[in-house]
Amino acid sequence: MAQAVCGRFAPTPSGRMHLGNVFCALLAWLSAKKQGGSITLRIEDLDKPRCPKGSAELLEDDLHWLGLDWDTGGSNGGKDAPYYQSRRFNIYEAYFTQLQKQGRTYPCFCNRAELHAAQAPHLSDGRVLYPGTCRNLTPEQAAAKALSRNPAQRLRLPDATVGFTDGHYGPYAQNLAAECGDIILRRSDGVYAYQLAVVVDDALMGITEVVRGCDLLSSTPQQLYLYQLLGFEPPSFIHVPLLTAANGRRLSKRDRDLDLGSLRQRFTGPQPLLGLLAFLAGLLPAPEPVSAQELLPLFSWDKVPRSNIIISDELLNPFQL
Template identity: 45%
Template sequence: MHPGHARTALITWLQARKHGGKIVMRIEDIDRPRVVAGAADQICRDHEWLGLDWDEGPHFQSDNEDSYERALAALQAAGLVYPCTCSRKEIAEIASAPHGADGPRYPGTCRNGVSKSGRAPALRFRFADPSPGFEDALCGPFPEGQTGGDFVLRRADGIWAYQLAVVVDDAESAISEVIRGEDLLGSTPRQIALYRALGYAVPRFAHVSLVLDTDGNRLATRHGAVSIAALRDAGRSAEQVVGQLACSLGLAATSAPIAAEELISRFSLGSISRSPFIWDAKG
């Protein structure tokens, strides 16, 4: 868990505690080859240290594969799924494939039959144009037609895709509000299409501005971003970390130490800063 995760977790916690909501702790561990041993326990410890408790869970996606299978079967029965044998490299090399913020848009090569026999196929969702628009609680209107291309529901190696897993998890947990990083804004129309195709209620979305490093890059664990555990081990107090995050959100005039619970009364989701925040690990 790095400061970007902690900032979003703080907003989620304050929103729930201010309005009497419940927080569901979910561990997204479906990509098992990338799961780091002990990471889930560390995430929970980091939340507890910061004073950010939760009401349900932790729920592990790896325990919910039967639900993903049922959702996939329902989509297949509706004619909304097809096998695809295209590799990422092949899609990227298709000169006519339009590119968006999250990479090349799939051009539909396998919509009417697989292009490469003998390969294990991924399973794609038939994503109708125009893609859904929606009103984001922080970023405002996201127009329809901005996100396109049939997307993967299950990879060729059998691993479930993020899009399907989070939609099923949200529905089963009766999630009414999703608060997450702005880097996932463009994925939301895909998830809305899945909510609707599966007959689920679509939650409200709020996408939080990102935390960047001093070079202007998004904080990412895989790129060596400083962790909350490392800050704790270096002698920072939870109140110091929360104070820095609170100041970045416009909830405090300075970065003076403060406990998360002291921020509840002054919190309003609509009034937090929408600008990216530069995290200086030396600050």
């Protein structure tokens, strides 16, 4: 019997969701529900100081308003609770210790300035490739450095190519050493990093399908390597185009005019907003009010564009009150 599809939406409550977050949430919801599957809501509040009190509740209210209800997670709870990453540190600790015992980790004492120094290798997209400065420290050298600075903990990545077939963009591969560099598993302040937390959570919560922005496409080979090390079966991955401003800059929570607070004031209800997003996703020939349920028979990944999508004022004009 085929495994039931379980998708997820995993927002960080560092601010109000913006139009791009909703676009991704809608596609994740449609993909899972079209297959008769379920949706889990996970609150990725690893960095608590960046997540204002009440923001997770506001996020849930916005999802309810949109009609993108979930089956387990968030304040609903479920068998894999807690669904808030800030409450799962003991779980991450157990899997970090497993990697540590395998000899896969090492302490890193580099500060931000050192990591972004001019001589540090940069990838074509501007990301800094960690040069392995602390990779071969002796235990004595590490102990001496630890007297003055708490280290982060990095994962040793091998000189190996990891590839997969994305459900929307097709084949993708990276050489872990040359294109990723050793990644951080735990920060110097003790907070576990996204790469470890997301792999552990998706595996333990039974997530079988991950739909997320294409800006995270390059994170997938690193995560697949972590799945392998921890003995987990990876989900399928489907990356989606980003919504961008007219100048090509991707939308962020700083774009207050396109966050759900502003959009809920501008629109008479969720249907016109969902109709706009459905048009951008290639599901409708023109924007028109529609509910999430009404989009289910229209949904197909073949219709969704692969290029990033520009959001202009003119595009939003027909829906202004």
